[in-house]
Amino acid sequence: xNIRNVAIALPANKIDNKLIAEWTGGDxxxxxxxxxxxxxxFLGASESVIDLSLQACxxxxxxxxxxxxxxxxxxxxxTQNPDYKIPHSSAILQNILSxxxxxxxxxxxxxxxxxxxxxxxxxxxxxxxxxxDGILVTCDPYSKVMGRTDYDTVSVFGDAATATWLSAExxxxxxxxxxxxxxxxxxxxxxxxxxxxxxxxxxxxxNQNIYCVDDFHVKMNGRAIFNFIMKRIPGSxxxxxxxxxxxxxxxxYYFFHQASKYLIENLRQKMDLEEDKVPIEMIDCANTxxxxxxxxxxxxxxRAKLTHKTVLISGFGVGLSWAxxxxxxxxx
Amino acid sequence: MTQLEAMDYIAIALRKVxxxxxxxxxxxxxxxxxxILDSLDRLVFLLELSEMTGKEFPEDMDxxxxxxxxxxxxxxxLTDRKNISDFRA
Numbered sequence: 001x002n003i004r005n006v007a008i009a010l011p012a013n014k015i016d017n018k019l020i021a022e023w024t025g026g027d028x029x030x031x032x033x034x035x036x037x038x039x040x041x042f043l044g045a046s047e048s049v050i051d052l053s054l055q056a057c058x059x060x061x062x063x064x065x066x067x068x069x070x071x072x073x074x075x076x077x078x079t080q081n082p083d084y085k086i087p088h089s090s091a092i093l094q095n096i097l098s099x100x101x102x103x104x105x106x107x108x109x110x111x112x113x114x115x116x117x118x119x120x121x122x123x124x125x126x127x128x129x130x131x132x133d134g135i136l137v138t139c140d141p142y143s144k145v146m147g148r149t150d151y152d153t154v155s156v157f158g159d160a161a162t163a164t165w166l167s168a169e170x171x172x173x174x175x176x177x178x179x180x181x182x183x184x185x186x187x188x189x190x191x192x193x194x195x196x197x198x199x200x201x202x203x204x205x206x207n208q209n210i211y212c213v214d215d216f217h218v219k220m221n222g223r224a225i226f227n228f229i230m231k232r233i234p235g236s237x238x239x240x241x242x243x244x245x246x247x248x249x250x251x252x253y254y255f256f257h258q259a260s261k262y263l264i265e266n267l268r269q270k271m272d273l274e275e276d277k278v279p280i281e282m283i284d285c286a287n288t289x290x291x292x293x294x295x296x297x298x299x300x301x302x303r304a305k306l307t308h309k310t311v312l313i314s315g316f317g318v319g320l321s322w323a324x325x326x327x328x329x330x331x332x
Numbered sequence: 333m334t335q336l337e338a339m340d341y342i343a344i345a346l347r348k349v350x351x352x353x354x355x356x357x358x359x360x361x362x363x364x365x366x367x368i369l370d371s372l373d374r375l376v377f378l379l380e381l382s383e384m385t386g387k388e389f390p391e392d393m394d395x396x397x398x399x400x401x402x403x404x405x406x407x408x409x410l411t412d413r414k415n416i417s418d419f420r421a
Contacts, residue, residue, distance in 0.1 A: 034372055188391070224391035226375040262372045 002171030036261020040158025112317025
């Protein structure tokens with residue numbers, strides 16, 4: 001199973017560091033120079049996951065006339081912030097995109113590791129069911145769940161959607177996955193209210209002050225997340241390389257989830273990787289959760305940088321969850 | 333661990349983070365107030381120190397608020413003169 005092409009969509013609503021500094025009291029230069037972000041995009045009030053995902057899919061179809069809607073047998077949406085609790089976003093998207101009713105549609109509830117996990121899920125499903133073409137969408141708009149005064153999140157995250165064409169016939173091959181979960185850290189990146197444990201209906205019907213508005217906002221323990229990544233990811237990279245019969249020097253690029261420039265640089269130094277093999281692509285879009293790795297793939301494919309290259313992709317975050325894989329590009 | 337050894341570990345961790353050969357600090361230094369460590373450098377500093385000494389800095393604890401970036405407090409913790417629970421209180 002192969003990655004044939006990737007398309008992306010960023011919301012038109014740009015948020016610069018000046019505005020972030022006004023909201024949070026943070027330092028614009030620090031966000032630019034250390035976190036590595038100059039601007040990010042937030043969905044508008046009336047825009048949704050489906051709207052942005054639709055844009056990414058439209059870009060994918062427009063850029064790939066060979067991709068026949070009628071032949072798409074699988075549509076996966078990776079998101080933890082869907083438009084609705086019920087139904088799943090992929091079903092809504094299937095209808096708007098006019099995909100066949102024979103398309104398998106499901107969502108995957110994962111954060112920053114979601115794209116890497118979903119590639120393997122799609123690969124297995126397509127192989128098992130003999131599906132020739134599939135689309136993998138990522139869209140996790142944290143702007144909808146971030147308190148605007150919370151510097152730890154609002155300075156870091158941005159919204160984006162991506163659409164990846166998966167094909168049985170040609171494209172970059174997807175290797176063997178290394179993956180893992182440490183649920184003991186689940187509370188370190190969390191939106192507490194809105195699920196079944198703390199349902200929205202409880203607030204309105206019982207009229208009790210059992211939640212505060214802040215419980216509906218994403219909360220991140222930055223130090224715990226940083227420690228998790230620095231401790232887990234080097235081992236995951238080593239394990240993935242072993243599973244794929246490769247060594248560090250066989251990899252041309254390491255596409256790490258774009259959590260922050262500071263984190264990626266520290267991870268690179270810890271693993272003693274060459275700087276030009278570990279690109280950072282977040283200055284104009286920030287940390288876009290499950291979309292960050294496909295955004296890198298899209299941009300590097302556009303720049304024709306991936307011909308005959310071996311790319312390691314590694315996603316990590318919410319869960320705490322991680323997944324690492326190898327993508328091998330041919331000459332196409 | 334002696335006080336001198338603790339100061340050495342702190343110096344090594346600071347050098348790794350700040351990437352300067354010589355960093356001046358004393359027992360009276362506050363690494364945050366004196367802007368030696370910014371909010372991101374603190375993460376690496378604590379991780380380095382923890383890996384070198386085996387001492388834990390609980391992730392649910394606000395290390396700035398409890399005063400563990402004041403060198404004399406940090407030394408007290410590293411040398412076992414104080415437990416982490418002393419700082420929680």
